[in-house]
Amino acid sequence: MTIPVTIDKVDVTLGPNHVLKQVCLDVKAGEFVTLLGASGSGKSTLLNVIAGLQKVDTGHVLFNGENVEKRAPQDRNVGVVFQSYALFPHMTIGDNVSFPLLAAKRPVKERKAVAAEMLELVQLGGMADRMPASLSGGQRQRVALARAIASNPGVLLLDEPMAALDKQLREHMQVEIKRIQERVGITTIAVTHDQTEAFTMSDRVAIMHQGCFVQIDAPQELYRKPVNEYVAKFLGEANLFGTADGVLLGQPGTQGSQGTAVIRPEDLQPLHDGETARVSIEATVSLVSFQGERYRVEARAADGTTVISTMPSNSDMSRLAVGSLMEFGCRQPERMHVIVPQDSSAVVVEEPVAA
Amino acid sequence: MTIPVTIDKVDVTLGPNHVLKQVCLDVKAGEFVTLLGASGSGKSTLLNVIAGLQKVDTGHVLFNGENVEKRAPQDRNVGVVFQSYALFPHMTIGDNVSFPLLAAKRPVKERKAVAAEMLELVQLGGMADRMPASLSGGQRQRVALARAIASNPGVLLLDEPMAALDKQLREHMQVEIKRIQERVGITTIAVTHDQTEAFTMSDRVAIMHQGCFVQIDAPQELYRKPVNEYVAKFLGEANLFGTADGVLLGQPGTQGSQGTAVIRPEDLQPLHDGETARVSIEATVSLVSFQGERYRVEARAADGTTVISTMPSNSDMSRLAVGSLMEFGCRQPERMHVIVPQDSSAVVVEEPVAA
């Protein structure tokens, strides 16, 4: 079962905090949408609203076009994976996974069968009798996932499902979750504040900032064409320059600028001697660090702007000694994105963006 | 003040666990060495040994060539940043930072001055009167760092200093810590299980596995020339193939192999039509994910080997639809590293590697 979910102008106030402000979101059936935002931006709150764990002040939540406002969490048929997994520590893995069926008063036999099937799906077949405490973090994570989809819910909600895992495992699980989600075909809304995670798993990513959606788009679009500086900076590193007619003017907002140019570090390369680029800036290398698959170069322009460039790990770094003055340029000007001022005002005015 | 640190055949047993096995490490004065390893590999234990918080069974710790075995933690003059920061919650930031001077019974005036200076160093000038609870994670982290260096210690120890920060902040603080360490010039030993962190900050990285050092080397060397498969896999993704005379043989250890070839995903690219490479493998694309600055492509070879390739985000991905059969090749064969079997045995036999 899979259903479309619509969030319509939802407002939530918790104590003194206006946590969600006129939030709108349309999720198609079977789509994977990730809410990405800094801590405190209201992601978990929105998820709770969808699950029915949090009342809304105004606005509606529609499942399959039907208003579910009146439905208790028990009756919404959503599956949730919590950040801490929230496995029941006193129950076996099998009992954990089949808990939704226990709640639905299904017979023991069916419960056993579904638990076994779900555990098979998350590649934990045969572990039904173990206790959660005896599992590794990644295994617990998978149990939580199995439990969330055991009752065949219409919507799957994931609240920072990978936050407790270490990096290696996290990257593995991202691919894993995406794979399972595609197999089951369930509408999924996830929360994270890790952009790689959001990009890897999602069909679309919704950037949240202080209770508003700033931009909702496919990962490439978001990365390449951020609507404002906040999004640009939030999604990986970015070089931001004031710009007028395709000419860099130094820092954003400097005199005469008509917009802000966003150039990703991998698109801003030190130019070879004599090479020119339409868009370029001169800066002194201040820090070079090796990061495995790439080098990261930090340089400082005369006006104090910091310039960041990343280069593949097979690059020749001998020219880039700290202290050397280099010309950094964008070789493919089409990869430079210009944010025009009226767009960029979105951050300041906190105007909601409908999906 | 900065001093060299030598760890000489240290053995530690905790309860039933042989936690450190004949560990040796030489850290030069002013050097930044990171201990990198999976959870439970003994990193924290080694740090505690250096700090004097953990007794050794056999072996010695030398500061500046002098055995410090008999010295209590108080007398070792080390600065430590703890994973949880361990700030004193009821003291102001200033009092926290000047705590080592309070312990040394220095006059109030000096304490105030040092606190101010240190907070300036970590860019928290003027916040001396705030309480820890009112700071953000990154700020607390910096306070902990300021406190650790306030007494001008000979050695700085960092136990997963960034584990509690979110990704954006973590990346920022990595650069920050490196910068401060270089400014102060203090010998630093850090612990982490995040390889990017280790690479970004360290002069050398020591890979720990089950209480032994597997490899101690500069970041580039480690990444490019891992001594065994464990290291290769631990430091980012790697394609591992059995190899004989520069010819790939499928999975490592396959018949006739003379060693294991390590090819990093960024060095294994889909070849253009008609293009050939000395080292290449045919595989079917199974997953393409956009990760911001790069695309990650997973493909499956006929013999089941998984092939991973990453490509810059400005690549043309149209050829790489899921299901298409591609030839992946390493264009610069010098970037392929071959682990010969006798090296690779290090993991199995758990033979310690001296620095």
Add this chain to the structure above:
Amino acid sequence: MKPTRTQTEKRWLLWPPIVFFAIALGAPIAMLIIQAFESGGSAFGEMFAMNAFTAALLRTLVMAVIVTLLTMLVGALYGLGIWAAPSWLSMVLVAFLMLSLWTSIVVRTVGWMLIEIPRGALFWLLNTLGLTDEPIELYQTAIAMYPAMVAVMLPFVVLPVMTAMSGIDKEQLNAAVIFGAGPTLVLRSVILPALKPSLISGGVLVFVMSLGFYVTPLLLGGPSNLTVSGVINLQINTTNRPDLGAAMSLLLVGATVVIYLIADKLFKVSEKWG
């Protein structure tokens, strides 16, 4: 994430205990009020005119303060002792605590009496050791009653202190030591701050409970240590003035509740305890 609340479950969880309180606490208090006003409310004036009562009131307050301070001090040290001692010793200390908790207070008081009377167990010990021949002048002095009262109250401080100690952040302790703090500074900067909330909430409880002391001070401290509870007992059992007794009881209940509420406001006692 905020826990979900539904009205039904709140109702089912909250109302049964509230009804229970109404019956088991409300009704008796109502009875006390009725009894106190049986003589038209004159009991309230009369009790303050009564010398023995006002003196006992003052005496009880002073006694409760002393017991509280002593118990907090000893309790903090005892809790620290349990935490810092080798495991066999801390097991013994905990066992002593439990043993004493499970011995009737009346019987324990008798035990103290047997120790403290002029030729009691203490005299026997000292005499056997050849230290004294003279009967010991300890029984029915202030020094004789405080140890017994502190012993009765000790668990109420030690138990929360033990919880607090087990929750001490080991990294903080390590940090203090690494940065060169001596024992004094470690105590001041890490241990005491961690202890303080539990110590205070334990202290408030001890104070409130100490206001109800009766037999122990009277027996071990002598008849000059008549407490409010003693005076109330007197009204009810001897002079047959239940209205006075009820009025005094109401005052005692009211005062303890008010004291508790103030302390709760200041120190969040019930949060520490619940």
Add this chain to the structure above:
Amino acid sequence: MRTMTGALGLYRVPIFAVSVLAGLMLFVPFLVLVATSWTSGSLLLFPPQGFSLRWYEQVLQDPKWMDPFFLSLGVSGVATVIAVIFGTLGALAVTRLSQRSARIVRTLFIVPIALPPVAYAIGLYGMNLELGFLRGTLVTLILGEALIALPYVFVLVSAATGKLDPNLRNAAVTMGAPWTLVLRRVELPLLLPNILAGAIFAFSIVFDEVVLSVFLLPPGVVTLPMKMLSASTEAFSPALTATSTMVSLLALIVLALFAWFSQASARRTRKAASK
């Protein structure tokens, strides 16, 4: 861990000294009482005269002691059950209330600790007289003792509810479990150790309660503490201390078994975790 205790340095000396002294303060009266109970004489004396177990024998054979003991077990048992039910319900309710009302309820639940027993007993006795049908029953006594014991259950259970991951509830709820199922299958099992600890504490309080018994016991019915009290108003007999010793030891054995069981189950969990 060397720094744990090492950090206290020389302060360990006064700390241990006071702890040991305080420990003796708790233990010596008990020891003296025990010693008096094995006397072969019939006076409550220390040092005891000779050694015999005759008082134990007598108590164990005398229905005048054993009946009250069993009655006390019953009364304390029922009162404890009531206190455990309402204390646990209250502790659970508090987690579902807004902060303001939680404060009020929490205070209400702890107030009985501050209740002077004499005053409360008089109030209950008045209620007993007023409501004729209660006379001659143990209802008011049990109610009253349950109320006195309730705060301890509440406090101990609250300590655990505070540490309970609220997402466990949320998880169960989103999986369609009605709140009763959540209570039964998720919350109560997890709170069980603390509920048991609360029950033990409550039982110890009630079992020793005597002030209420004086007023509320129907004629001819005697609880153990009441029997001990009356045994000490006319004569101090070693039967008194023999009984008290046996009760303490019994309690200690029960506690030790409880601790052993909970440790064993913790060990099992740990073993499972390391598997």
Add this chain to the structure above:
Amino acid sequence: GVAAVTVALVGCSSATGGDSSGSEGGEVVWADYGGPTNESRQIAYFDGFEEETGIKVISASLSDAIMAKMLEGGEGDYDLIQVSSDSLIKYKDNIVALPDSATKSDTLPEGIRDYAIGGFLIGIAQGWITDTYPDGGPQDWADFFDTKKFPGKRAWPGSPGSYDASFELALLADGVAQEDLYPLDLDRATAKLDSIRGDLVFYESYPEVQTLLSTGSASIAVSVTGQFTALINQGLDVTVQWNEAFLSPNFFVVPAKAKNPENAFEIAEWLTDGERQAVFTERTFYGPANEVTFDFLENSTAKRLPGGPGNDGSIYFDEQFRADNLDELVGRYTDWLAG
């Protein structure tokens, strides 16, 4: 489950409390202070009575508050309450007199005799372990106050209600003649008491006297004589000074609101039997309330009883005065104790 247990417990209470209430004999609730005295009554009187009449005697632990309420005319569970003479005088209005046909306690004064059931005489005297004063101990209360002549601590009633004979004996010691004792000069008495306060060790309940004396913690005790008797029964050599000892008749009365007055009067008759009283007296050493009892007692026993032959120096309280001034006596004594 809980309800079931509760019901079971309630049931059990009424089982022990009065399952026979509906059957032929009925019951009677006897309220005294328990302990060995109650046991002795059980043996001397109740066992036989229950067998004979089928009426069950339920011994209750006497609660002062309940007693007070019933003596004031209130409701309560007791059918027979132990009181002292002054209480009887004070609350006579709410006490049911014995039927005319009943056998009365002939040693008791007129006004009391008609109400008293199962009477016994309590003595308040000084006593000591004979060895303490080999040359003979204190002869009167003046000696008691003479700490030079008779060194050592004195055990003294310290609970606020138990003023016992304190004022009277202080006045006697201060030189007031027996016949001038009443009305008591409380100021003079407390002044005299003050003079010895430092040598007193207080007891809260009577049995402490045994401990204080037998350990040697106190040299002399002022107490009800039953405590000395108990020590003697343990095999200790205790001297009781009957000279200037105070005597107080105690007995049981039927309060107005008693539920089983008939049964109470039936047992009252049973209690007057001299032979049974002798059994009780031999066990407790309280003085008997009927002359006839002495016929059944050994002379050696009789001499050790309050009001027994040879103990002529003893004095009866002025119960009327004590009844009239109860509040003041308690108040003054409490104030003095609280000092």
